[in-house]
Amino acid sequence: MKKVKWLCFIMPLCLLACCLVGCLERKGELKNERAEEKTKNEPDATVILGPQMENMDPIAIHIDFEMSMLFLFFEGLMKFAPDGKIIPAMAETYDVSDDGMTYTFHLRPSAWSDGKPVTAFDFAYAWQRAATPKEAAPLANLLDDVARNQDGSLAVKAVDEKTFEVKLATPIPYFLDICTSSVTVPLREDIIEKYGNAWSKEGSTYVCNGPFMLEKRTPTTLDALKNELYWDKDNIKVNWLRANLTMDDKAAEAAFRRNEVLISVWVPSESLDAWYGTPELNLVDLMGTICVAFNSQAKELQNPLIRKAITLAINRKELVDLFKLSQQPASGYIGFVFPDVTRDKKFREVGGDYFNPLDVEGNLEQAKEALVESGHPNGKGLKTLDLMMIAENSSHKQLAEKIQEDLTKIGIKINMVSVDSVTSWANIRKGNYVMTRWGWAADFPHALSMFTIFHSKSDSNPIHLKDLKLDGLIERARITSNQEECMDLLHEIEDILIKNYYISPLFYGKKAFLASTKVKGVYATPAGLLDVTRMQISN
Amino acid sequence: MLKYIIRRLFLGLFTVFAVTTITFFLLFLVPGGPFLAEKAPSEEVIAELNARYGLDKPRVVQYKNYMVNLLKGDFGVSLKRREYTVKEIIMSGFVVSARLGVLAILIAVIFGMIGGVLAAYYHGKFLDNLLVLFSTWGVAVPSFITTIVFLLFFCVKLSIFPIMGLFSPLHYVLPVTCLAFYPTAYIMRLVRISMLDVLGQDYIRTARAKGLSTFKIIFKHALRNALLPVITYLGPTLAWILIGNFVIEKVFNIPGIGMALISATLGRDYPLIMGITIFLAFIIVLMNILVDILYKIIDPRIRLV
Numbered sequence: 030m031k032k033v034k035w036l037c038f039i040m041p042l043c044l045l046a047c048c049l050v051g052c053l054e055r056k057g058e059l060k061n062e063r064a065e066e067k068t069k070n071e072p073d074a075t076v077i078l079g080p081q082m083e084n085m086d087p088i089a090i091h092i093d094f095e096m097s098m099l100f101l102f103f104e105g106l107m108k109f110a111p112d113g114k115i116i117p118a119m120a121e122t123y124d125v126s127d128d129g130m131t132y133t134f135h136l137r138p139s140a141w142s143d144g145k146p147v148t149a150f151d152f153a154y155a156w157q158r159a160a161t162p163k164e165a166a167p168l169a170n171l172l173d174d175v176a177r178n179q180d181g182s183l184a185v186k187a188v189d190e191k192t193f194e195v196k197l198a199t200p201i202p203y204f205l206d207i208c209t210s211s212v213t214v215p216l217r218e219d220i221i222e223k224y225g226n227a228w229s230k231e232g233s234t235y236v237c238n239g240p241f242m243l244e245k246r247t248p249t250t251l252d253a254l255k256n257e258l259y260w261d262k263d264n265i266k267v268n269w270l271r272a273n274l275t276m277d278d279k280a281a282e283a284a285f286r287r288n289e290v291l292i293s294v295w296v297p298s299e300s301l302d303a304w305y306g307t308p309e310l311n312l313v314d315l316m317g318t319i320c321v322a323f324n325s326q327a328k329e330l331q332n333p334l335i336r337k338a339i340t341l342a343i344n345r346k347e348l349v350d351l352f353k354l355s356q357q358p359a360s361g362y363i364g365f366v367f368p369d370v371t372r373d374k375k376f377r378e379v380g381g382d383y384f385n386p387l388d389v390e391g392n393l394e395q396a397k398e399a400l401v402e403s404g405h406p407n408g409k410g411l412k413t414l415d416l417m418m419i420a421e422n423s424s425h426k427q428l429a430e431k432i433q434e435d436l437t438k439i440g441i442k443i444n445m446v447s448v449d450s451v452t453s454w455a456n457i458r459k460g461n462y463v464m465t466r467w468g469w470a471a472d473f474p475h476a477l478s479m480f481t482i483f484h485s486k487s488d489s490n491p492i493h494l495k496d497l498k499l500d501g502l503i504e505r506a507r508i509t510s511n512q513e514e515c516m517d518l519l520h521e522i523e524d525i526l527i528k529n530y531y532i533s534p535l536f537y538g539k540k541a542f543l544a545s546t547k548v549k550g551v552y553a554t555p556a557g558l559l560d561v562t563r564m565q566i567s568n
Numbered sequence: 569m570l571k572y573i574i575r576r577l578f579l580g581l582f583t584v585f586a587v588t589t590i591t592f593f594l595l596f597l598v599p600g601g602p603f604l605a606e607k608a609p610s611e612e613v614i615a616e617l618n619a620r621y622g623l624d625k626p627r628v629v630q631y632k633n634y635m636v637n638l639l640k641g642d643f644g645v646s647l648k649r650r651e652y653t654v655k656e657i658i659m660s661g662f663v664v665s666a667r668l669g670v671l672a673i674l675i676a677v678i679f680g681m682i683g684g685v686l687a688a689y690y691h692g693k694f695l696d697n698l699l700v701l702f703s704t705w706g707v708a709v710p711s712f713i714t715t716i717v718f719l720l721f722f723c724v725k726l727s728i729f730p731i732m733g734l735f736s737p738l739h740y741v742l743p744v745t746c747l748a749f750y751p752t753a754y755i756m757r758l759v760r761i762s763m764l765d766v767l768g769q770d771y772i773r774t775a776r777a778k779g780l781s782t783f784k785i786i787f788k789h790a791l792r793n794a795l796l797p798v799i800t801y802l803g804p805t806l807a808w809i810l811i812g813n814f815v816i817e818k819v820f821n822i823p824g825i826g827m828a829l830i831s832a833t834l835g836r837d838y839p840l841i842m843g844i845t846i847f848l849a850f851i852i853v854l855m856n857i858l859v860d861i862l863y864k865i866i867d868p869r870i871r872l873v
Contacts, residue, residue, distance in 0.1 A: 075732075081831060083648045091605060165616045167609040230651040248660070248823035249733060273732045275821045279716065283724050284731040421834070451600035451836055454608060470607075488611050 072252065072271035074548075076292040076561055077284070080276035081248055085229040087214050088159045091167035093470075094294065096211045097558040098272055101253050102237040103214035106134050106152070106193070107205050109554035115205045119147060119215065119238065120193075129200030129510070130176075134193045134208075139260040141217065142242040149187035151215035151238075156185050156195075158221075159212040168212045171472060174201045200510045206473035209554075214238075240265045240562040249274050266550075266565045282543070285309075291545040291566070294559060298424040301353040301541065308546050313553040314366045315538040317470030318359060318479070321416070321432065322491035322532050327463045329412055334403035335441075336530035339414075339464075341396035342439045345386040348431055349536055352424065357537045358386035362523050364537035366555065367476045370512045376476050380520050383527045396439050408440025417456060417465040420447040425466055428535075460493045467491045468538060474555050476519045477506055483526065492531045499525055573861065580853040587849040588638070588842070592631055595838055602647040602836040621647060623838075634842070643846075644839035648832070654843035661825035662847070664734070665812030668824065671744045673806055676751035681798070683752070684759025685786060688767060699756060706753025712815040715746045719819060732821040743820045747813055751805050755798055762794040796867060803859030807852040 079094025090099055100108075108118040117123065121137035139147045159166045160175075160183050176184035176198040184196040197204060207213065220236050221228050228234050232243035240261070241253035251272040255265050275281055278295035285293040296304060304310040321339070323330045330336055345358035357365065360382035367376040384392060397407075405411050416432065418425040426447065433443040448456065456462050469491075471478035481487065484503045485495045499522065506518040526532055540557045550563040601623075603614045618624045622633060637644060643654035687699040706714075722742060723731045729742045766772065767790055775785045812826030825844060832840035863870050 083835075084650060086651070089650065091607060091609075162612065162616055165609065165613045165620070167605065167607070167613065169613070170610065227651055248657075248827070249821045250823075273821055275732065275818075277818050277821070280719065280731055280819045280821065283719055286724050287727050287731070289730055289732060448599075449834060450606070451604050451834065452598075454604045454606065455600035458604070458608070468606075489608050 072269040073267045074269075074564060074566055075271040075273060075290045077273050077275060077281045077290050078292070078294055078559055078561070079274065081274045082246075082251065085235060085243070085246070086226075087155075087211050087216065088164055088166040088168075090211050093556065093558055096556075097560070098251060099211050099214075100239065100558065100560065101241045101251075101270070101272070101562060102235070102239045102243055103211070104239045105208055105210070105214045107208040109209055109558075109560070111550075111552040111560075113555050115209060118209075119152075120208075123205075129202075130197045132195045132197070132204060133188070134195075136191045136193065137260055138191075139238065140258040141236050141238050142256050142258060143236050144258060145217075146190070147215055147238050148190045149193035150190070151217060152193045152213075153185050153187045154218040155214060155216035156183055156212075158216065166212055168210065168472075171207050171210055171212055174199050174204070174207075199508050202512055203473045203475040203478075206475070210472070241270060244269075264563055266563075270561070270564075285543050285545075288545065291548050291564075292551060292559070292561060293543045294540075296541045296543055298352065298427065304541075304543065305353050309543050311542050311544055311553070313540045313542070313557055314357075314364070315470060315540050315557045316364065316366050316474055316478075316555055317468055317538040317557075318362055318364055318534050319428075319466070319468040319536055319538055320359075320362070320491075320532045320534045322465050322467035323530070324460055324462055324464070325492050325494040325531060326460055329414055329463055332403050333530050334399045335405070335411070336533070338396040338399040338403070338439055339436060339441065340530050340533035341384065341392040341399070342435050342441070343432055343533065343535065344389050344393075344435050345535060346389055347435075348428065351427060351431055352536075357539075359534035359536050360384060360386050362526055362532065362534045363476050363479055363519075366537075367471070367474060367479070370516050376516070376519070379516070380523060393438065400439055400441075405440075408442070411441060413442040413444045415444050415446045415463040417446045417448060417453055417462045419450045419453050419466070421450055428466060454489070457491055458489055465491065467532070470538065470557070472556070477515065480519060480522050481507065483522070483531075492526075494531060496525075569864070573857070576857045576860065580857055583853050584846060584849045588635075588846050589631075591842060591845045592634065593627070595841060596627055598836065600836055602838060604836075617647075621645075638846075643843040646832075646837055646840045648835045648837045648840070654839050657828055657840060658825065658843055658847055661812065661823060661828045662810075664822060665817070665824035665826060666810045668734075668740070668743055668747055668816075668822065669806070669809040669812070671740065672747035672809055673751065673802075675744065675748040676755055677798075677802070679748075680752045680755025681759050681791075683756040684794075685763055685791065687756065687760040688763030689782075689786065691764060696760075699760070703753040703756040703760075706749050707757065711746065711750055711813065712819075714749050715816055715819050718742055718746055731819075734820075734822055739820075743816050743822060746816050747809060751809070754801065754805075758797045758801060759794055762797050763790060766790045766793045792866070796863070799859055799862055799866065803855040804852060807848075807855040811848050811851060 078098050082095055082098060084090060085099070087099055087103055090096055104118045106118060106120040107115050110116045119136055119139060120134040122135045124133045125131070136147065136149060141147060156172065158164055159169055160172050172183060174197055176196040178184050186194050188194050215238060217236050220234060224234050232245060235243040237243065237256070240256055240259050242256045244252040244254045251274065253270045253272065255262065255268045259265065273284070273290060278297040281290070281293045281295035282297055282300060284290045296310070321343070323336050349358045361377055361380055363376045363380065365375055365377050368374065369376045369379045400406060400408060416429055418429045429445045433445065436443050446462070453465070457465060457467070469479060469482060480503055482490060483492065483494065483499060484490070485500050502518050502522050506515050506522070509515045509518070527534070540553065542553070542559060544551050547567055549565045549567065551559065551561050553559050601614070603609060603617050608614070615624070622630060634644070643658070645653050646657055649657065683699050683703070687696045690696045719731065719742070722729050730739050733739055772785060772790060775789050812824040814826035814830050816822070817824040817827040828840065829844045832844060
């Protein structure tokens with residue numbers, strides 16, 4: 030019995046000791062790091078810009094949230110100003126050759142966070158690295174329009190320390206937009222050679238050229254300190270910025286309500302109503318469209334009249350009321366943010382409306398007529414149709430339920446197939462669905478970026494249509510140097526997609542974020558990335 | 569005894585091996601892959617990545633490679649967070665989850681036992697009813713509801729505690745409370761029931777008749793016999809709590825191992841899923857063995873076979 034008592038005491042004590050040791054050790058660790066830099070131990074500002082950063086290496090990044098955090102630490106040749114215009118960043122000026130095929134960037138004097146100057150060689154290295162197939166950069170396709178040398182490398186070169194020259198294969202009008210993207214930021218060859226993949230793991234080796242430098246990284250936080258060597262440091266007002274990395278929208282909103290964070294990119298869809306009209310809620314037009322995509326290989330949907338009936342029966346007006354986010358019901362595939370030939374005219378205005386989303390009654394009548402014409406009056410003889418959506422996102426379920434309700438009115442039965450996001454992407458690739466909720470966002474503000482996905486060779490084609498005419502139009506639009514011709518082709522492609530009801534555009538995406546009224550200078554780029562680097566906090 | 573322990577350890581190792589094998593092959597049934605995304609890279613890029621991580625080889629070959637590396641103690645690298653090895657992710661997550669878990673278990677054992685003893689002692693009285701109400705609630709309401717209610721009430725309404733992260737002692741209060749909530753309620757119920765049983769037995773009446781103080785009777789004579797079910801419960805619970813609670817870690821933004829497991833599963837990060845599953849299996853098996861040994865120590869009547 031003696032032994033028993035001993036053990037009963039020792040075991041909990043061991044546990045307690047483990048716990049204490051763990052806590053103490055941790056505290057010491059924190060102290061050492063903090064002692065070096067600031068006297069205070071609270072960041073100047075805490076923000077929520079998105080979920081966990083899987084990678085910090087600029088070429089491994091492809092999600093918009095990750096990009097907006099990356100731009101705390103890196104800056105490319107060009108960037109977006111608050112008004113959406115493209116302004117020089119690391120480049121001070123640039124020249125374009127008369128044929129629009131050669132861009133020469135003149136870099137401004139600036140330094141890396143370790144003191145070395147930023148040179149054109151850093152850009153040349155980074156661009157070549159991003160285009161190397163072995164690196165498997167998800168956004169490498171953005172560099173497809175850059176000309177290639179004979180050995181397959183990009184036709185980019187550092188003319189001297191401060192001059193960077195790019196030769197294009199086609200004179201694309203949106204090349205400067207591409208120069209704002211995360212695959213085009215400069216990188217340090219010596220650092221990456223020395224540390225390999227682990228170079229971006231910790232602040233000590235994460236040499237960067239942006240407004241902030243990485244101080245500490247955990248799976249749930251990024252601590253960024255102002256980079257005193259940044260060229261525009263006088264406009265960086267926050268000395269210590271913490272990004273909380275979370276994917277829980279309710280907790281993020283709660284933290285925002287109690288001023289624990291100044292900015293939250295998460296707004297739960299059910300509380301949008303409560304925020305609507307307050308100065309904290311910011312809505313940004315995105316370069317993207319939410320649609321229902323029909324699998325053209327699905328037996329159930331071979332008759333275009335059925336697709337027409339589905340498209341017209343969906344009440345976009347009520348859908349938009351459901352999601353305060355998206356006040357613009359779609360009347361075509363391309364949204365109002367996209368320019369036409371020049372930036373003063375909008376693609377949608379030129380293309381016109383394919384249907385009037387506000388004429389709900391009229392559309393419903395047309396939908397019913399289409400069903401009668403197809404030989405299925407009131408949905409008679411039609412099988413139940415599967416509609417795929419992503420389970421993790423509660424707004425997808427709301428959307429699918431609304432569509433189900435609308436389609437019941439014309440007698441079409443919908444079966445909701447709820448899968449996790451990776452499964453849904455895999456199903457779209459394999460063509461393993463009938464209808465799916467599908468959204469697409471452009472990489473740059475040019476309508477072409479919305480259409481290339483419909484090429485029959487595209488890996489994630491949402492309609493799986495094998496149409497030589499459509500493929501030909503897309504290929505011609507890609508390579509033409511004439512903007513008017515390009516836009517004509519794109520309008521023709523949109524005609525094919527909508528008039529044959531291959532996709533049913535629902536609404537043009539908007540992004541909501543919450544920003545405290547104390548904060549000034551935070552804005553979203555046309556691609557929906559939050560730029561918080563010029564943030565100012567008033568009391 | 570020694571023979572028994574050795575035998576149990578071998579059986580445990582076999583269990584972990586079986587879990588490893590089954591999980592490995594089950595993973596291939598899950599649709600999608602680690603490199604898919606809303607804007608997925610092209611097929612060539614995916615093929616390149618598959619080749620880099622050996623995912624293009626036949627399953628049996630992959631399994632053989634994995635097991636060989638595992639025997640060398642190499643869990644591989646994460647496919648998503650490619651700067652990190654699986655071991656680094658597990659260890660950094662486990663340190664955080666275990667710290668919360670140990671605190672929560674201590675609280676659960678202390679409050680659960682005190683509550684259970686009090687409820688049994690004041691059987692049928694007001695305090696008993698109150699504690700039964702609490703423990704029923706704690707066991708019946710799932711943790712994600714408790715967590716959200718606590719968050720809304722203490723953080724948003726009253727604004728006492730911070731929500732995100734573990735930066736100060738104050739940050740620990742709510743996650744630990746939420747984590748301890750269910751085990752506290754459960755232990756309270758267990759202790760109350762078994763104490764009621766024990767307190768009605770003859771030897772307690774004898775002790776009373778001997779004139780021992782109530783305190784001594786309860787803590788020296790009754791409680792020890794009432795502890796057996798608690799220990800049974802504590803083994804697996806400790807394992808589960810150490811390994812992290814996804815809901816609580818997600819809501820309070822705590823970089824624990826539960827969060828790592830869920831993001832690994834949703835992202836199809838095969839080596840990370842495997843690593844965490846093996847780790848989880850190992851801890852559960854170990855805790856079960858410990859509990860069985862402890863049984864023998866506490867109640868010598870039990871024969872270990």
